[in-house]
Amino acid sequence: MSYLNCRLNYKFQEKDDRDHTCKTEAHPELSDLEVTTTSRKGIVLKKTTKVAPNSYNVTNLPPIIDQGNLGSCVTNAFSYCVSKQTNRAINLSRLFLYAICRCLDYTSLDIDDGTTIRTACQSIKGYGVCRESVYPYITYKYTDLPPQSVFTSSKKFRKFTYTFVNQDLATFKNCLYNNNTPIIFGFMVYSSFMSLNVSNTGIVPNPDTATETLEGGHCMCIVGYNDTTQQFKCANSWGKSWGQGGYCYLPYAYILDPNLASDFCYTQFIY
Numbered sequence: 001m002s003y004l005n006c007r008l009n010y011k012f013q014e015k016d017d018r019d020h021t022c023k024t025e026a027h028p029e030l031s032d033l034e035v036t037t038t039s040r041k042g043i044v045l046k047k048t049t050k051v052a053p054n055s056y057n058v059t060n061l062p063p064i065i066d067q068g069n070l071g072s073c074v075t076n077a078f079s080y081c082v083s084k085q086t087n088r089a090i091n092l093s094r095l096f097l098y099a100i101c102r103c104l105d106y107t108s109l110d111i112d113d114g115t116t117i118r119t120a121c122q123s124i125k126g127y128g129v130c131r132e133s134v135y136p137y138i139t140y141k142y143t144d145l146p147p148q149s150v151f152t153s154s155k156k157f158r159k160f161t162y163t164f165v166n167q168d169l170a171t172f173k174n175c176l177y178n179n180n181t182p183i184i185f186g187f188m189v190y191s192s193f194m195s196l197n198v199s200n201t202g203i204v205p206n207p208d209t210a211t212e213t214l215e216g217g218h219c220m221c222i223v224g225y226n227d228t229t230q231q232f233k234c235a236n237s238w239g240k241s242w243g244q245g246g247y248c249y250l251p252y253a254y255i256l257d258p259n260l261a262s263d264f265c266y267t268q269f270i271y
Helices: 073-085 094-104 117-127 139-143 148-153 169-179 196-201
Strands: 021-027 032-038 044-048 055-057 159-165 183-190 214-226 231-235 247-251 261-270
Touching: 055 169, 073 094, 073 117, 073 183, 073 214, 073 261, 094 117, 094 139, 117 159, 117 183, 117 261, 159 169, 169 183, 169 214, 169 261
Parallel strands: 021 159
Antiparallel strands: 021 032, 032 044, 055 214, 159 261, 183 214, 183 261, 214 231, 231 247
8 A cells, every 4th residue: 555545543542440451560679570450440350570571572473464545543453463362363354343443433434534442342342353254355345334244244252351551661561571462552643654764664753743744643553672772663554565564663752652652452362
């Protein structure tokens, strides 16, 4: 696809106290870190004390995908995560998920208006997923409601959980390292991200928000980090010809800035 034709219409979501959240707390006396996942009532669901290394890349990643000129970045990010976590066994229908998300958002299907990460989670929880072979990604059909046969063929995962992650470096590093799965997130796209230089190199600068044009919002997956370069490695959904084989590198400062990025979520799919 031409990255210049991509719709940047990611919808940033409001905080919801019902979400499970994950944070990392330091224990200097132990020279250790503890990752704590809690429910909305503050009940601890999971703890782990593996210390993340200075650099790490999620392993066994699936091929980069291409969303085309449709504003379906969220559903493409979920397709990427499902493919990774099911070892390529599930290639979910991005168009089916995008249709259900817009219905849940009370958005008319004839409007390519994007969606939120939380809505995609709710859609998968409530309606499951169908395979892309059943309802293929034909972008001009985004205005269609999937037929009943597609709903009938959709399956729910044996287990599906999602957790929203605190926006701090220690938590990101430990979630990536301990779970070996991408973190889905949304971010503000400025004109430098859309430059030919970024398209050719995949190296994204921290935007100068005072002088650059805000182009819109987008959703990608964090798949690695490097303390030496101070960069997160991210999987985009603009095809392999963009960036470094479809991947890009964003500064820590970009992703850790709550005015530029938010809605960090990691998922677990077991089919």
